[in-house]
Amino acid sequence: MSARHDHGPGHAHGERRRPLLVRVLLHPAIAAGLSLTDWDLLLRQARRSNLAGKLAELMEVGGWLAALPAPVQPHLRSALLLSRRQVQMLRREVDLLRQTLDELAGPLILLKGAAYALGEHAPALGRMFSDIDLLIPPEQLPRCETLLLVHGWDFDEDLDAYDQRYYREWMHELPPLHHKRRGTSLDVHHTLLPPTARTALDSRALFDAPRPLPGLPGVFVLPPEDMLLHSAAHLFHEGELPNGLRDLFDLDALMREFGAIDGFWPRLAERARRIGLSRPLWLALRYTRVLLDTPYPDALPAELGPPPGPLALRLLDACYRRALRPDHDSCRLPGHALAESALYVRSHWLRMPFGLLALHLTRKAWGRLTAVPEAPKVDAPRDA
Structure with missing residues (x-):
């Protein structure tokens, strides 16, 4: 059922090659023996990867926090x-959203961090997130937008006419929204992938059987x-790499939590084939196993259809083994910047057909060339 792990000399060598942050998050007990120099590096890696909250919660839950330096x-x-x-603030904000959108006929479905937190799922442990992601039926989108604008929400003022068109015609969500008084950020989705994506997604199936949240x-x-x-599509189709390691740990936590449910794995494979997300799931299975030793049935990837070809797989491995590491200089492998650029292009290639992709990238490149430089800002270093 679970992954077979080699605990011989080769395994120990592989552990040493993992970034310190990954080693500690997988085996929190080792943190008790770290030096102050190790902790300085560990905290920097955790902050840059948006995983400091998860690290802190693991130390607290394991009973090590009070004994640390x-x-x-x-x-x-x-x-x-x-x-x-x-x-705490999320629950209040979602309740206000519920009241604002009360007249909509369709369900309000929370996604990603908000869903993990209020649904009390495993990835919620110490997880930080910057916005609320909401999924609504596409036919409810115009009324939803009107209600939000009336109740104090507004679109990012930096978006120009092209950006607005990009979101409304080619993307799977409205342009990002911000509440003018409370400062909350909101992404309203009507499906999980752009309508122009090369992956054919059965969007209506997403509303088959949502699960209610008690008290909301x-x-x-x-x-x-x-x-x-x-979660798999977000990381391996949309290419959200700035939080790539955090999102990989999300997948690991979900697999460990849901894998304990009777019959989950066969239902997962069937569902992936049903709605069209077999390939993102295949990649999620591969890299959670390779990088985090995630347990799942060994035969599961074969149930998702043929894998990428040998050359494509070598390229994907070269890119993801670099990009899915802590975003800190101590963790960068040779070719890291090239790998991130390649995955950025891949995500756009998956998102839209070639003609539209060429138009979009040309438009964005021209915008960067002609932009008026901003005055330099004096900020604390990101590691601080």
């Missing part, structure tokens, strides 16, 4: 407070199979 503890306790406060009438989350498939 005194200079380390304030950083972790601050991350704990921040992640837990965010969940009219608000739902996706069922386990669809929740995991969306």
Whole structure:
């Protein structure tokens, strides 16, 4: 049922080659033996990967936090407070959204971080997120937009006419919204992939059986199979690499949680084939196993159809083994920038046909060339 793990000398060598952050998140007990120099590096890697909250929660849950070196503890306790406060604010914000959109006929389905947190799923442990993602039926989109604008939401003022057209004609969501008073960010989706994507997605099936959230009438989350498939599509189709390692740990947590449900794995494979997300799931299975030792039935990938060809797989491995590492200089492998660029192009290639892709990239490149340089900002270093 689960992955077979080699615990011989080769396995130990492989562990040493993993970034420190990955080793600690997979085996939290080793954190108790780290030096202050190790902790300095670990905290920097965690912050850059948006995983400081997860690290802090693991230390707290495991009972190690109070025994860690005194200079380390304030950083972790601050991350704990921040992640837990965010969940409290999220519940209030979702309740306000529910009231704002109460007249919509279709369900309001939370996605990603908001769904993990309010659905109390495994990836929610210490997880930080910057916006709320909402899925609604496409026919409800015009009324939804009107209601949000009336109740204090507005689109990003930096979006020009082309950006607005890009979102409305070619993307799977409205342009990003922000509440003018509360500062909350919101992404409203009507499907999970752009309508122009090369992957044929059965969008209507996403509304087959959403699961209600207790205490929030009219608000739902996706069922386990669809929740995991969306997480896979978000990382391996849409190419959201700035939080790639965090999203890979999300997938690992979902597989470990849902894998304990009787009959989950056959239903997951069938569902992936049914709605058209077999390839993102195949990639999710490959890289969670390779990078995080995620357990799942060994025969599962073969049930998803043929794998990528040998050359394509070598290229994907070369790119993802570099891109899915902590976003810190200590973790970069040779060719990291090239790998990220290749995956960026791949995500756009999957997102739209060639003619539209060429038009879009040319338009964005011209915009960068002609943009007026901003005055330099004085900010704290990202590692600070």
